[in-house]
Amino acid sequence: MKARTVFGLLRLGAATICLVALIHRLSWGLASNTIASQNFFAYLTNQSNIAFVVLLAVAGVIALRRPADPRWLTVALALVLSWTITAGIVFAVMVWQGGERGIRIDVPWSDQVLHFWLPACTIAAWALAPGHRRVPWRVVPITLAYPLVWGAFTLWRGPLIGWYPYYFLDPRQVSGPLEFLTFSAIALAVFALVATGLVLISRMPTRRQWRSPAASDDAEIEPADRADTRESVGQDA
Template sequence: MRARSVFGLLRLGAAAICLVALIHRLSWGLASNTIASENFFAYLTNQSNIAFVVLLVVGGVIALRRAQDPRWLTIAFALVLSWTITAGIVFAVMVWQGGERGIRIDVPWSDQILHFWLPACTIAAWALAPGHRSVPWRVVPLTLAYPLAWGAFTMWRGPLIGWYPYYFLDPRQVSGPVEFLTFSGIALIVFAAVAAVLVLISRMPTRRRWRDDQSAGA
């Protein structure tokens, strides 16, 4: 079996795992009967992982049919992976900060998959998978468009329902505008940094030669 075919099947398998984790996380949260669970789809993590499932299915089918991904798919993967990986990093920091503040944050197996295991596997796949194209540097600023739009909507909606998906966005849980802007600025920097690393990996000479050899042998 060609490397691309194997990779296509792996993409479809990852989509199934991600979907199962999302469904479990939704059902697990709803069982707690909290407003956070009722707002499952308001989390950036969940929104980006839903987009990730769709991309994995599309990418898996394309990998089974073509020797190389179209450029739009590679760019889309770079954007979505930047969001999911950053969400995992931010979640890890939140769990740590929650412990420091004496706030209990439960992490079910579905959260572990969505925030830690899938991002780690996708980084490895990004570096090693056959058929990827190089990503233009303009992807880095484009990566910020979604979190900025999501953040603006969240800050508009938060006061209306009295709830925010992440504590550092809630004016009641931060010391003031300085802390809010600091945490928000750090999050945006991480988004951009993750995107830059993904772009850099895609443009590495050794990565391109390996990709070209795989495509030629397919």
Template sequence: MRARTTFGALRLATAAVCLTALVHRLFWGLSSQTIAGRNFFAYLTVESNCALVVLLIIGGVLAFRSAEDPRWFSIALSLVLTWTITAGLAFALIVWQAGLRGIRVDVPWSDQVLHFWLPAFTAIAWTLTPGHRSVPWWIIPCSLAFPLVWGGVTMWRGPMIGWYPYYFLDLRQVSGFGEFAVTSALALAIFALVATVLAVISRVSPSRRKRVSRSAARAGTARAT
């Protein structure tokens, strides 16, 4: 239980760091006086990290109160981590491609935290957190629901305001519909791959094996008595 308490505190601390980074990124964007700054909540990264803050707070409380996470929490966390981790990978690719094209992309510390450090830390925690539950395979297709809905709203809204949160969604900034379709399909494939990896980890992680061993030991003791 001591390990659960420690990870509960880490969850709450991570939520505080994530919230701080979101607030800094909001005001940093507003200070730029651009349409991107005024559309802070249109980014998939921002929306998924807002959900992550809520889940980490809930997870911290759960860790203090029980030895295991309920299955619904593990499922919800796996979905949100799929979105935040994939958003981080996509952002890294965007920054890399922008550099190849000679386009300047400013990356404040809050962006680095949201796109790189938090996804890496939460991925490690997903493997090590005690009391974790395995998640069903159906999280893989379900993980695509949010990106698809978000993409549909973004493509509907983009022409009306003349702006898109990511350049590859804007047909004016790519070679045509073909590049848009290929890039979008690749992004969805990455979402599915990340969800698959998280599902596999939930079944083979050290914390999962320890929980199964304890359950088997308790069952053996019960039969012996």
């Protein structure tokens, strides 16, 4: 079985696992009958994982049908993975801080899958995936657009319903504007760092060796890729 076929099946399997985890997390939250559970779709983690499910399903079908991912899919994967991985990091820090402060934070298996296991697996998959394209650097600033829009909407909506998905966005739970700005800046910096890491991994020479020569077409290869190809041909000659 070809590597791309195996990887396509793995993508579809990961999409299924993520969907099951999201459904369980929604059911588990609704059973608690709290305002947080009623705002399931307001969490950045859940929104980004829903996008992750859809994109993985599409990526899995493409991997089964094509020898290489189109450029738009690689860029979309880089963006969504930046959001899901960062959400996992932030959640881990919040759980750790809650334990330090004696605050109980329940973490069901679905939360563990969404915040820890899937992000870890996707990082490994990103490094080893056959058929990926090089990711342009403009993905890094674009990555910040979604959390900024989400944050602005959350700050507008929070006072109306008296609830915020994350404590550092709630004026009642921070010491003042300085703490709010500090936490927000740190979160945005993590988004940018994760996106930068994904771009760097996509440009590693060992990563590009997975790409099938038959899958390359001049319309989808960046100038840097063409230069690499010319150098390789020259060396072989």
